[in-house]
Amino acid sequence: RQTVDRTTLHRVWRVILALLASAVAVACFFAPVLLVVIGVLLPLLVCARFVYRRRDRYIPNLYSRDIAVYEDDYQAFVRRTMSDL
Numbered sequence: 001r002q003t004v005d006r007t008t009l010h011r012v013w014r015v016i017l018a019l020l021a022s023a024v025a026v027a028c029f030f031a032p033v034l035l036v037v038i039g040v041l042l043p044l045l046v047c048a049r050f051v052y053r054r055r056d057r058y059i060p061n062l063y064s065r066d067i068a069v070y071e072d073d074y075q076a077f078v079r080r081t082m083s084d085l
Contacts, residue, residue, distance in 0.1 A: 028035040
């Protein structure tokens with residue numbers, strides 16, 4: 001079994017993130033209204049994350065065959081969709 005080179009993957013991720021940040025900075029330079037929009041939306045998203053804490057669905061064993069660790073509703077969903085397949 002071949003292992004994943006995480007160093008290269010991390011470098012690629014950093015380059016993509018740097019390019020995205022550069023693109024946003026250039027866009028804000030040419031259209032300053034974007035800076036205002038981002039400055040308003042970012043705190044709203046952070047506050048919404050605190051208000052709606054623990055309302056997302058964390059699936060620790062996404063590809064596991066043992067679905068007993070999931071909530072009852074999600075177990076029913078998995079059984080229903082697997083029978084459809």
